[in-house]
Amino acid sequence: MKPTICSIIILIFSGTVSVAQKINTLSPAEKKAGWKLLFDGKTTNGWRGAYSSGFPKHGWKVADGILSGDLSDGAESGDAGDIVTLKKYRDFELVFDWKLGKGGNSGVKYFIxxxxxxPEKGSQAGYEYQLIDDAEYIYQDKKLPQDLKTASIYDVVAPEKTDTKMEVWHSSKIVVRKNHIEHWLDGVKVLDTDRSSQAFKNGVADSKFRDYPGFGDITEGHILLQDHGHSVGFRNIKIKEL
Known part of the structure; x- marks a missing residue:
């Protein structure tokens, strides 16, 4: 797709003129640093349905450089189902852009x-970078606690942030180096934890994952985009193994 005048940002710096990087591409510097695209902006190559050999036949689609979950059931993994990367990852840096509508709920999971x-119902357990309408989503007839809000490790570690706006694009980053985990939102680190710490262990013990054997020690798994029955869009999904 050719860039339009509106989609090109001209940057003038030190007497030089450059064009902003197109979405779903890697710059020469990113390629040299070892970054890989997990979404090419045109196809679903590199993804499949969770617990499946193929990609879901409905629900998820690619259009205008966006991988969208056009979902409406409202239930966790109740529509088209979650999708996962073909490859498993251990230590990595993952970046992605995302957008949710009002009342929306989704997530990016790792160590799947x-x-x-x-599971007969719901989504595969994993570490979830929560994506949700912090201010408006109602859970069990109540407003969300901090450890269920956007950028949390869902139900385990709360982020340090204010409520995140919906219906606009956001940029997120997940960094995993052995037991050390960071979550970033729009260029700000909002969560920093170590799985060997007592605080993390307490978070797991108080979560719904307490009975999942070895949840606090998983070392490798797929990346998952969650179907939670709400429309969500992703783009610029990139990963660098560390």
């Missing part, structure tokens, strides 16, 4: 093992 048996 696809343990058998497949």
């Amino acid at each position: 093992e696809e343990r058998q048996p497949k």
Whole structure:
């Protein structure tokens, strides 16, 4: 797709003129640093349905450089189903842009093992970078606690941030180096934790994952984009293994 005048930002610096990088591309510097695209902006190559050998036949789509979950059921993994990367990752830096509508709920999970048996309902357990309408989403008839808000490790570690606006694009980053985990939102680090710490262990013990064997020690897994029955868009999904 050719860039339009509105989509080109001219940057003037030190007497030089450059064009802003197109979405879903890697710059020469990114390629040299080892970054890889997880979404090419045109196809679903590199992804499949969770617990499946193929990609979902409905619900998820690619249009205008955006990977969208056009979902409406409202239930966790209740529409088209979650999608996962073909490859598993251990230590990595993952960046992605995302957008949710009002009342929306989704997430990006990592350390997805696809343990058998497949869950009859809901999504595969994993570490979730929560994406949700912080201010408006109602959970069990209440406003959301901080550890269920955007950029949390869902139900385990709360982020330090204010409520995130909906219906606009945001940029997020997940960094995993062995037990050290960081979550970033729009260029700001909002969560920094170590899985060997007592605080993290307490978070797991108080979460719904307390009975998932070895949840606090998972070392490798797929990246997952969650179907939570609400429309969500992703772009610029890139990863660098560390």
